[in-house]
Amino acid sequence: xxxxxxxxxxxxxxxxxxxxxxxxxxxxxxxxxxxxxxxxxxxxxxxxxxxxxxxxxxxxxxxxxxxxxxxxxxxxxxxxxxxxxxxxxxxxxxxxxxxxxxxxxxxxxxxxxxxxxxxxxxxxxx
Amino acid sequence: xxxxxxxxxxxxxxxxxxxxxxxxxxxxxxxxxxxxxxxxxxxxxxxxxxxxxxxxxxxxxxxxxxxxxxxxxxxxxxxxxxxxxxxxxxxxxxxxxxxxxxxxxxxxxxxxxxxxxxxxxxxxxxxxxxxxxxxxxxxxxxxxxxxxxxxxxxxxxxxxxxxxxxxxxxxxxxxxxxxxxxxxxxxxxxxxxxxxxxxxxxxxxxxxxxxxxxxxxxxxxxxxxxxxxxxxxxxxxxxxxxxxxxxxxx
Numbered sequence: 340x341x342x343x344x345x346x347x348x349x350x351x352x353x354x355x356x357x358x359x360x361x362x363x364x365x366x367x368x369x370x371x372x373x374x375x376x377x378x379x380x381x382x383x384x385x386x387x388x389x390x391x392x393x394x395x396x397x398x399x400x401x402x403x404x405x406x407x408x409x410x411x412x413x414x415x416x417x418x419x420x421x422x423x424x425x426x427x428x429x430x431x432x433x434x435x436x437x438x439x440x441x442x443x444x445x446x447x448x449x450x451x452x453x454x455x456x457x458x459x460x461x462x463x464x465x
Numbered sequence: 466x467x468x469x470x471x472x473x474x475x476x477x478x479x480x481x482x483x484x485x486x487x488x489x490x491x492x493x494x495x496x497x498x499x500x501x502x503x504x505x506x507x508x509x510x511x512x513x514x515x516x517x518x519x520x521x522x523x524x525x526x527x528x529x530x531x532x533x534x535x536x537x538x539x540x541x542x543x544x545x546x547x548x549x550x551x552x553x554x555x556x557x558x559x560x561x562x563x564x565x566x567x568x569x570x571x572x573x574x575x576x577x578x579x580x581x582x583x584x585x586x587x588x589x590x591x592x593x594x595x596x597x598x599x600x601x602x603x604x605x606x607x608x609x610x611x612x613x614x615x616x617x618x619x620x621x622x623x624x625x626x627x628x629x630x631x632x633x634x635x636x637x638x639x640x641x642x643x644x645x646x647x648x649x650x651x652x653x654x655x656x657x658x659x660x661x662x663x664x665x666x667x668x669x670x671x672x673x674x675x676x677x678x679x680x681x682x683x684x685x686x687x688x689x690x691x692x693x694x695x696x697x698x699x700x701x702x703x704x705x706x707x708x709x710x711x712x713x714x715x
Contacts, residue, residue, distance in 0.1 A: 340479050341562035341570050346630055353535060357627060360675045424676065427690035428697060435605035 359420075366417035369410050422447040468494040470545055472503055474515065475556040477563050485563065487554070488512075494549060501529050501540040504555065504567075517567035524683055527619030531567055532556040537624035537681045558624035560633070574620055577636055580662050581644035586655025600652040613646035613691055615684040622678035622688050628671055635671045636662065638678035638688030645691040648698075664699045672696075 351357040383394040397403060425447055426440035469491050477485035490511055492503045501519055508515050519529040522541045529540045534554050545553070561569035585600075587593075593600060622638035629635045644663045648656045663669055672692045679689040705712065 341564050342477050342479070342485060343562050344485075344559070350627060350630070356677050356680065357675065360627075360673075360677075364673070424674070424693075427676075427679075427687065428693040430694070432605070435603075435608065437608075 362413075363417060363420045366413040366420075369413035370417050373410055373414070418451070422451070468549075470494040470503070470549060471552045472500075472507070473552055473554045474504070474507070474567070475563075476515075476566055478514075478565060489552075494545060496546050498545045499541050500531070500533055500538070500543045500545065500553060500555060503545060503553075504540065515567075516565045525617065527617035530558050530619045530621050530624065532559055532624065537621040539619060539621070539683050542683060558620055560624055560626065560630035561620070562633075571620065573633060574618075574623065574637070574639075577640040578618070578643060580636070581640050581647075581659050582655055583643045583647060585647065585650065585653050586658055588654045591654065602651050606651040609651070610646045610649035613642045613649070613686055616642060616646075616686045616688075617684055619683065621681045621683065622686075625675075625677035625681040627675060627677075628673060632667075632671065634667050636665075636668045638672075638692065639686075641669060641672075641695060642686055642688035642691040645695055648695070660699065660702075663695055664702075669695045669699065 351361045380391070380394060384391045398407075422444055426443040429443050431438045431443065470493075472490050472492060473487045474490060475485055476488045490507045492506050492511075495502070501522060504515070504517055505519075508517075517529070517531070519541070520526040521528070524539055524542050527539070530537060531540045532538075532555065533540065533543045534548065535556075537558055540555070555567065557563050557567045557569045561571065561574075563569050616639055618639060620639065623629045626635070626638060629637050641663055644659045647653045648659060648663075669692050672689075674689060674693060676689045679687045682688065
């Protein structure tokens with residue numbers, strides 16, 4: 340009669356890689372949630388300047404700033420953890436040799452920086 | 466007095482206990498010893514009733530995988546000196562049903578390996594007669610799958626996989642990597658046949674990409690990469706079939 344070891348609900352706290360995996364998975368909720376929040380702001384904007392200004396006013400509260408910082412940290416972790424595993428999925432072969440892993444991940448970071456620069460240019464008009 | 470080290474070893478003797486226990490043994494500490502040496506010492510000198518699997522002692526056979534302080538390791542490659550002076554906790558590989566002490570059931574694993582048709586499959590009418598010689602392959606084509614072929618079936622990747630622990634029916638890292646090893650082989654034509662198992666509900670789509678299977682692999686097989694690449698090509702299949710339902714030749 341073989342024995343099946345029970346799996347505690349806290350299995351993901353046993354080792355750091357499992358904990359970081361759970362953080363990565365949960366960070367998608369923050370990323371998804373923030374997308375809905377941006378839609379909400381767009382909806383407020385559609386209602387006119389005053390409702391929009393009121394919604395923006397709420398954003399300056401300390402609670403909102405803390406939430407934004409936590410959201411930013413989770414979004415950054417989400418992005419970098421996925422970029423770092425892209426070389427496992429994308430294999431680009433030039434001749435017999437595949438491109439080195441840092442090139443694949445680096446291309447994602449470069450595209451990210453370029454896209455951020457374009458967004459910054461549009462918003463800030465620099 | 467000579468230095469010693471303590472090992473806490475998982476014991477399960479179904480004829481005398483319903484629940485496993487831990488038994489502590491004191492063994493001489495030797496800089497050159499690995500965990501397997503210490504366990505062999507216990508078996509030979511202290512307690513002959515301890516059961517475990519091992520064979521080659523040099524990281525080739527894949528028999529001696531154990532949880533060493535909670536991490537799946539080949540016990541022949543885990544040096545005592547890396548844990549000294551602490552205590553080493555040794556358990557059977559996580560996720561598998563335990564038969565006795567450190568010995569676990571591996572029948573499910575072996576069945577999964579055979580389920581992916583791990584041999585070169587040729588389509589009917591495209592088999593080369595023996596007298597025409599072997600199917601040729603370039604070094605580049607070989608490098609497509611070579612690292613997947615280095616697997617020694619040690620099952621550390623299964624022990625590292627929380628998805629497998631929660632659902633033993635998951636096809637799992639090594640079996641999928643083995644399927645990919647043949648899918649990526651330029652001489653093989655059996656991908657469609659393997660897709661039935663690999664792209665099934667209990668196959669690649671169960672994987673949540675924890676990535677620990679590749680981290681613990683002693684042979685750098687990278688099963689996590691194999692699974693994600695299989696997901697990409699299966700997704701491509703799906704869209705190709707959606708866009709071009711008349712095209713049956715993949």
